[in-house]
Amino acid sequence: MATELDAQISLEELQLAARNHGLPLEALRHDVTPLGLHYLLTHFDIPFVDAAVWKLEVGGSVARPLSLSLDDLKARPAVTRRVTLECAGNGRALYAPRVLSQPWLQEAVGTAEWTGTALASVLDEAEAGESAVEAVFTGLDRGIQGDVEHLYERSLPLEEARREEVILAYAINGQPLPPQHGFPLRVIVPGWYGMTHVKWLQAITVVTEPFTGWQQDVAYHVRESEDEQGMPVTRILPRALMIPPGFPEFLSRTRFVDAGLVHLQGRAWSGWGAVERVEVSTDGGATWVDAVLDDPMGEFAWSAWTFDWEAQPGEYELSCRATDAAGNIQPLAADWNHDGVCNNGVQRVGVVVRGT
Numbered sequence: 211m212a213t214e215l216d217a218q219i220s221l222e223e224l225q226l227a228a229r230n231h232g233l234p235l236e237a238l239r240h241d242v243t244p245l246g247l248h249y250l251l252t253h254f255d256i257p258f259v260d261a262a263v264w265k266l267e268v269g270g271s272v273a274r275p276l277s278l279s280l281d282d283l284k285a286r287p288a289v290t291r292r293v294t295l296e297c298a299g300n301g302r303a304l305y306a307p308r309v310l311s312q313p314w315l316q317e318a319v320g321t322a323e324w325t326g327t328a329l330a331s332v333l334d335e336a337e338a339g340e341s342a343v344e345a346v347f348t349g350l351d352r353g354i355q356g357d358v359e360h361l362y363e364r365s366l367p368l369e370e371a372r373r374e375e376v377i378l379a380y381a382i383n384g385q386p387l388p389p390q391h392g393f394p395l396r397v398i399v400p401g402w403y404g405m406t407h408v409k410w411l412q413a414i415t416v417v418t419e420p421f422t423g424w425q426q427d428v429a430y431h432v433r434e435s436e437d438e439q440g441m442p443v444t445r446i447l448p449r450a451l452m453i454p455p456g457f458p459e460f461l462s463r464t465r466f467v468d469a470g471l472v473h474l475q476g477r478a479w480s481g482w483g484a485v486e487r488v489e490v491s492t493d494g495g496a497t498w499v500d501a502v503l504d505d506p507m508g509e510f511a512w513s514a515w516t517f518d519w520e521a522q523p524g525e526y527e528l529s530c531r532a533t534d535a536a537g538n539i540q541p542l543a544a545d546w547n548h549d550g551v552c553n554n555g556v557q558r559v560g561v562v563v564r565g566t
Contacts, residue, residue: 211313223303223313232317238453238477241321241507241514242292245383248320249404250390251297251312253362254353257410261394266378268348270415273337280380280394289377291400292508294321294479298403298430299442301544301553311551316451316557321477321511324398326379331373332414338368341418345360345371350410364408364506365421366399375400375510378411384439400510401445401481403551405430432547439545446481447554448540450488450515450532454559465561472563476530478503479512483535488515494527495542495556501530524563529556 230251237247259282260412268276284435297318302309304316315420328547349362370376379398381385387393391477392409405425421427426442433440451477456467478485484506501517515530543555 214298217392218312219313222310228311229311232314233320235451235454239475240449240543242323242383243320244334245385245388246323248382248391249297251296251299252316252351252390253307253355254351256335256389256391257350259350259394259410262269264394264412267413268332268416268524269338269413271339271418272416274335275333277389278332283327283378283380283395286331287566288325288327290323290325291375291377291398292321292323292511293398293400294319294446294512295404295407295511296446296449296479297476298405299549300507301555302518302550304555305546305550305553308527311499316449318404319449319451319479321507323384324377324379325381325384326377326395326398328374329376329378329397330374332378333368333372334417336416338416339418342368342416343419344368344421346413346415346417346423346485347408347411347420348413348415349392349408350412353517354427356424358428360424362408362424362425363421364406364426365417365423365510366406369414370399373536403430403446403481404444406445427550430551431502433549433551435548440549443551444481446479447479447552448478448480448485448532448534448538449554450476450478450481450485450530450540451557452476452490452530452559455528455561462560465559467521467561467563468521469487469521469566470506473523474517474519474528475500476515478530479506479514479516480532480534480536481510482537482538485532485534487533488513489531489533489561490519491529491531492521492526494558495529498531521561523563525561526561528559528561531556
């Protein structure tokens with residue numbers, strides 16, 4: 211019952227998969243993802259940072275440039291937000307033909323409690339100029355992608371950067387950021403895909419023209435070919451995931467349950483507003499029935515859902531799908547794109563129901 215990929219995994223993909231890791235789907239049981247189980251994607255190397263000498267430099271088109279130590283940031287008013295983060299490439303390995311990059315299935319997600327200080331207050335203190343349009347976030351991680359050597363950098367329009375929920379985070383789940391999650395400081399932009407949440411932050415530069423760095427202008431676009439610009443990836447599309455029921459066969463991960471009442475459960479989220487409906491199919495997507503949906507764990511965090519299935523002996527394909535407040539419905543299959551992003555096609559879980 212396993213799904214076959216369209217080609218054998220490459221050594222390059224294996225190298226990326228060995229460096230990064232996703233959320234084991236059974237860990238969806240946790241309202242807040244334990245730190246070691248939260249998904250992780252590192253584009254280049256994890257920088258070594260000495261917090262004693264590190265500074266966040268805020269400059270560009272501002273009246274008052276700032277140079278802030280970690281202690282300076284911690285002395286500012288603190289806020290903790292529960293936020294669901296998802297990689298824009300989640301589901302990439304399920305596209306056909308497969309795009310050569312980090313081979314995510316559907317596990318590149320996690321929900322954590324991030325603690326930091328409001329980005330808006332820092333920008334206000336720096337006094338961005340009237341002609342400013344964007345804030346550029348520069349990390350300490352450097353590498354080559356698309357034949358271009360660069361530091362990892364992304365930008366946000368100032369109106370997005372000034373949203374009250376956007377924070378400069380120095381802690382996760384009550385602990386200092388570990389090196390792999392961006393120590394000593396990262397950006398948290400609730401509702402946006404993970405590429406926006408720049409780690410190992412060293413500078414914020416206010417600019418008067420749209421930023422055209424490689425990670426912003428070339429990467430993370432929905433496009434049909436390398437020759438077109440396409441549409442930039444921004445907010446998270448709706449997705450529901452199911453905790454695989456029963457227990458697995460080691461290699462295929464096919465699930466085994468006994469006939470009778472099977473309690474299905476999972477999580478659902480969207481960056482376009484709260485999820486308002488989750489549906490479950492037990493026949494490969496032919497028919498759908500509403501699940502019971504709980505309130506979200508936070509304004510920008512996932513919701514729990516449950517569904518009771520009266521399982522009869524046989525083989526089944528289970529799926530779930532989400533609909534958000536903006537009316538976006540999770541598709542059975544997402545349209546292919548050149549970068550392998552935004553694949554929020556429904557999860558398919560093979561289940562064998564054993565007779566009693």
